[in-house]
Each structure stands twice: as structure tokens, then as C-alpha cells.
Amino acid sequence: MPKTGTFSHISLSVSDYDNGKKYYNFLLADLLGYKKVMEHPYYTMWTLSSGECVCISPGNKTPHHKQNPGLHHLAFNVGTHEEIDQFYEKIVKFHEENKDLTGCTILDKPALYPQYGEGYYAVFFTDSDNIKLELAYTPNYH
Template structure:
């Protein structure tokens, strides 16, 4: 069996601000904004913006009013530490770095080789509008993980 993640939902502090950022960011990775959906369940204080691609959906959900004062910390239990998107070449990592930097996203680490992960692990890290950390990475996964696992 091949594990497949279908969708990820991320709670954000400010849904409108996050939607503006993700409207610019996710198309760089192949998401089609014409497939974006909005939904809400008012009685549960639940509003979602969901972005779809052929392989995964990412949803942004408003935080409940009672949690508005909480601060994001990726080391807090239950928190998303970071999410990585793999691309097919170091050149694509570099191109996305320039595009994401142009969006005004805070850069945590510029593109570099991380041989401590594997000999060709090339990545950069940045934060979104809500302070959530992301990574764009390129490495030859199939070299390290044969298809029949």
C-alpha cells in the first residue's frame, strides 16, 4: 500500500489575511484557484477556505474566538511543526525561493544543501502570513526509498 495524504486543514489566526497569502503562494505549487472553495458552519464558528489540486487539498480554517489570543508555536503539542513541498530540481527550489521572497514571506533559511539529511537534500524554509513554517525541498527520494516499500 502506498500512503497518500488527501487533505490538510490548518487553523489560522486571521482567515482573510491567510487567504490573501495562500492565493499568491499555492498557485506557485500548481494549485488552481478556480477550484478554491469557501464554506462555513456559523453555529460552530467554523469558516474554511479550501484549495484543491489533483494530489492534495489544503484548507485554512478560522480559529475560534476563544483562542484568538493564543500564539502560534510549532513546538507546542499538537502543533504543525512545518510542512514541506518537494519539487523536482534544485533549480525549481531556487526559482520558488525568489517568487516566495517576492511575496514578502519571512525567509527562515535561504536555499542550501543539507547533507545531514541526505547528500542531495536542497531546501529553503519560510513562514506564511500566520507564522506557520514551510519548506521547499528537492532530493532524489526514489534513490532512498524504492517504490516497492
């Protein structure tokens, strides 16, 4: 398969690097199957076997808002409705057990979103910096 135009990596700045590593290790490694491949004082990287990478690095304390220029939200593919429901329960539990990670919020519980396409099923939530995240099942996009 040609690599031209495919997703390579995304790098996010986080206001609290230790909290960011904790949150994204849960999301990426524990839920989505990424492997942490690098951790330095200036960035941490997780990757899938197919090559896509997510990195975080220390940033400033300016709050993120999806309406500002830049990243609106980051969505990850999930294979089934059932997986999203299972991941949702784990995200809720993680948020409850890690109240020190302020800003972590469930925005919309798992549901069908026909306005985004037939069969589109997703859950929306935020990380500790209020970056909007999504887990999505998109059967008609592939």
C-alpha cells in the same frame, strides 16, 4: 497506485482569514500549481489534480510555535533545485510587497541539507501566523 496511507489533506487554522487566503493562494496556486476549489466563510480549499488538498479556516489569535504539540512544519515537494531558487525569489518579492502580512519570514535561504539526505535541497520560511513552511527537493526519497 494504492491510496492507502497516502496524504489526503491538511487543514490549518489561521488568525486572520483574509490574510491567510491571500498568503496560501500565493503559495499554493501561484507557486505550486494547486487549484482553489472551495471558498466559504468557514474554510478555503486548494487541491492538486492528484487529489492532495490543503485547507485553511479561521482560528483564534493564539500565536503558533513549532515547539508546541502539533504541527512542526509543512513541506512541499519541488522538482528541481532551480525551481526552488525561482520560488524563493518569488516568495521574497511577495513578502516585500505584502508587509501587512506580519510574521512572513525567510528562515533559511535555499541550500543543500545533507543531514536530511544526499541531494536534499530546500528553503524554509514562515507564513503570517509563523507556521514553518518548506519547499524541498528530495531526489533520494522516491
